Amino acid sequence: MEIEDLTICKECKIVGTVQDNEHGERECMDCGLIQDDIAIDPGKDVRSFEGGDGADREHTGMPRSHLVHDYGLSTDIGWQNKDHAGAPLSKNYAKIMRRLRRQHQRTRIRNATERNLVMALGELQRLGSRMNLPNGIREEAAVIYRKAVEKKLVRGRSIEGVVAASLYAACRIRGNPRTLDEIGLHSRTGRKEIGRTFRSIVKELGIPVKPASPEGYIPRFCSSLHLKNNVESAARTLLQKAAQQQLTAGRGPTGIAAASVYLASRIEGTPRTQREVSVAAGVTEVTIRNRYKEICKALEIDPENPKMP
DNA sequence: ATGGTTTTTACTGCGTC
DNA sequence: GACGCGGTAAAAACCAT
Numbered sequence: 001m002e003i004e005d006l007t008i009c010k011e012c013k014i015v016g017t018v019q020d021n022e023h024g025e026r027e028c029m030d031c032g033l034i035q036d037d038i039a040i041d042p043g044k045d046v047r048s049f050e051g052g053d054g055a056d057r058e059h060t061g062m063p064r065s066h067l068v069h070d071y072g073l074s075t076d077i078g079w080q081n082k083d084h085a086g087a088p089l090s091k092n093y094a095k096i097m098r099r100l101r102r103q104h105q106r107t108r109i110r111n112a113t114e115r116n117l118v119m120a121l122g123e124l125q126r127l128g129s130r131m132n133l134p135n136g137i138r139e140e141a142a143v144i145y146r147k148a149v150e151k152k153l154v155r156g157r158s159i160e161g162v163v164a165a166s167l168y169a170a171c172r173i174r175g176n177p178r179t180l181d182e183i184g185l186h187s188r189t190g191r192k193e194i195g196r197t198f199r200s201i202v203k204e205l206g207i208p209v210k211p212a213s214p215e216g217y218i219p220r221f222c223s224s225l226h227l228k229n230n231v232e233s234a235a236r237t238l239l240q241k242a243a244q245q246q247l248t249a250g251r252g253p254t255g256i257a258a259a260s261v262y263l264a265s266r267i268e269g270t271p272r273t274q275r276e277v278s279v280a281a282g283v284t285e286v287t288i289r290n291r292y293k294e295i296c297k298a299l300e301i302d303p304e305n306p307k308m309p
Numbered sequence: 310a311t312g313g314t315t316t317t318t319a320c321t322g323c324g325t326c
Numbered sequence: 327g328a329c330g331c332g333g334t335a336a337a338a339a340c341c342a343t
Binding site: 251252255283284286287290 | 315316318
Binding site: 274 | 329330331332334340341
């Protein structure tokens with residue numbers, strides 16, 4: 001974690017309060033608001049492409065990426081009709097180069113699989129940037145999608161659905177889970193289909209995805225409810241204590257996270273209504289109430305007048 | 310398909326502002 | 327009266343078998 005100076009929180013306008021958290025979201029230390037601009041890796045691109053010791057500090061070309069259908073390894077023929085010295089080409093040569101360029105472009109997309117990948121990865125980038133997902137997650141999703149293509153899992157399913165499911169899986173693997181609803185909101189495929197394809201992908205590919213931990217949802221729930229950092233950390237500790245008593249078993253993680261946030265907001269004196277929390281978390285008030293009761297009972301908290309245990 | 314579990318839906322009653 | 331909250335029963339969704 002590194003404090004980036006000169007970054008200003010949109011909400012409280014305090015300089016130097018925004019820092020990266022481990023999920024690639026940039027968060028204000030003061031009010032907990034997640035800065036919703038696109039996550040940018042500010043680090044220098046200093047590493048070795050050849051020797052492996054990092055000493056040469058080469059800096060040429062773009063890094064190899066799963067997000068480009070050919071891993072970013074293809075080349076381009078320059079578009080300016082100039083020779084190596086910058087002099088314009090003759091009419092004949094210009095014509096030849098135009099033809100060459102076109103043919104060269106065509107070789108980049110060879111077959112149906114690659115065409116598929118171009119489409120899918122475009123969709124993946126669209127989804128990823130609309131949801132402000134960090135690049136690591138997008139890469140992870142791209143890897144999953146490629147495996148899905150290899151195993152012919154796209155047959156009978158829409159590309160968009162498989163992309164959305166890959167992204168959902170990637171988010172969970174990276175401990176930064178989104179709900180199916182959140183992804184379904186931005187994808188043309190609905191929550192149901194994403195869930196279904198997700199499950200079959202996981203099964204067929206044997207990807208080890210653990211059940212989503214409720215903790216991963218807390219930062220975003222708090223942020224969209226405009227709750228400050230103290231509430232967020234309170235919700236975390238409550239959650240951890242509840243988890244020790246097997247309260248998390250079998251229950252939907254979003255419901256537990258929502259109840260923790262609700263409880264924490266009351267304890268910290270900035271209460272949110274059940275309704276508000278329910279829309280932020282995408283669960284119903286009933287679920288929040290039930291989890292709330294269970295957590296209170298397990299931690300011996302008075303539901304009427306909750307205090308930190 | 311089936312059965313067990315959790316979540317949602319829909320509705321009702323209570324207290325307060 | 328609108329709103330927040332608590333409760334309930336039945337429907338729906340989910341998951342393993």
